[in-house]
Amino acid sequence: MADYPVAKTSEVPEGRTLRVVVQGVEVLLCKCEGNVYAIEDVCTHDGAPLDQGELQGCEITCARHGAVFDVRSGAVLALPAVVPVPTYKVRIVGDDVFVDV
């Protein structure tokens, strides 16, 4: 459990992503539908960083080969990825964002 904030809520506006490193894990914070979600910033297809991709609604598209994940559950929505991306629990306290990896 990481008990230090990794970002301010203002750094993750609606529809945007923010890459942070939490206890050695590369995490991508994504804001959609008013909530902040956290997924591992590594595409399960070929290891590309998902922060290079585009977030549309709650779906993030990997820039390298077009794989799509739902940031809320980590589920794969499009090939060529087949393995879901790990997700992490997010806690908001005031304007601080905490991520439990």
Next chain:
Amino acid sequence: MATQLKTAPIVEDYRHGFHDPENYVFKSEKGLTPEIVERISAMKDEPQWMREFRLKAHEIFLSKPMPTWGDTALLSEIDFSNIHYFVKSTDRAERSWDDVPDDIKRTFDRLGIPEAERKFLSGVSAQYESEVVYHNVSKELDELGVLFCDMDTAVKQHPEIVQKYLATVIPPGDNKFAALNSAVWSGGSFIYVPPGVEVKMPLQAYFRINAENMGQFERTLIIADKGAKVHYIEGCTAPKFSTSSLHSAVVELIAMEGASIRYTTIQNWYRNIFNLVTKRAIAYKNATVEWVDGNIGSRLTMKYPAIYLMGEGARGEILSMAFAGEGQHQDAGAKVIHAAPNTTSVVTNKSVSAHGGKTTYRGLVEIHPGAVGAKTRVKCDALIMDEESASDTKPTMKIHEQRSTVEHEASVSKIGEEQLFYAMSRGLNEADATAMIVNGFFDFFVKELPMEYAVELNRLVKMEMEGSVG
């Protein structure tokens, strides 16, 4: 080990090397801009969602670099600004044979379509340049509820199905050439088979390039609903001309639970064509997908039919053969992804290189964690006919699940002296004996083809082998 590829000479007597004088309705100017993409979409009278799909894909195409692997020397010869990306030869898809314009009929005559149509085909979509000009779906297919038409028609008549499945197997971002195809695609086939329906006759299509520097960008989408079964065949030829041409197709197959799709291709493009194709299938629970892939022509082919085994019990088979003659590089292979338990796959690849040709096998088998009981077997054999020719085998296996069975075997050889001696002692001359042995080498593949393809393939191989002896 790699040889210097010689430029292919213009062969005068190439029997498919005819060339109709060009009389096209519309030909886009060379090169690719968003305006040209918009114009392609407007000329096809496409809905807004398809126009946006194309424009987005064009942006992705521009943002992606050329591959840094593969035959980069040959790839660097492609001049994207020197290609016409769209040519339209008639105004509407034809229904009856009598309505097809004469010069197109002549072309099809030479490719043997009327004969085949009389014999035993269910339906034929024939693509001339970038449009499907002749389309004849038999009543049987209509009664079964099978949809079989060209992709342009499908976008307008079956938008719900197309939107649901298009680019779900191969997104535009997959690679530079898939992005290019997604932006400028034209023609290609669309097939939907309803649940439980088995299409007994193979469905076929033919296509060719005619204009100089004309690119071919077919987009094919085949969906077999639960328990459905279909076999699709494509074979193509191209006339001779001296500047390079680009062919970049995208084929997506979806086999739902218990369904079965077989896709057969004989590629025989003339030796100045770059054939860079992305073909991929998804097989759901207990479904089967088979790619039967033959590569004889083109200057450079890069094609790796892939199967994603996503549901338990799904099965995939890839049979591929390649022949590389002078100045040719067949860079082909297979990819299988096991993402579910008890899935099975077999990959059989055989290639022959002669007169300085080069064949490469590039394959991937990946077994994901949780794909318990997955079984896979890969066999690749290469035959190198002479000292100027070459063959490379680059198989990759990424096995993340210990409870799986993986087999692999590969061989490289030249024609056996004993086999040759035996055949010649039976009265064959060396050329005929060699052709017979090479045809025997490819028999695993040829026996999967319908008769007229098998005959043409055997003849083609014999033609290629001529001059390889002595």
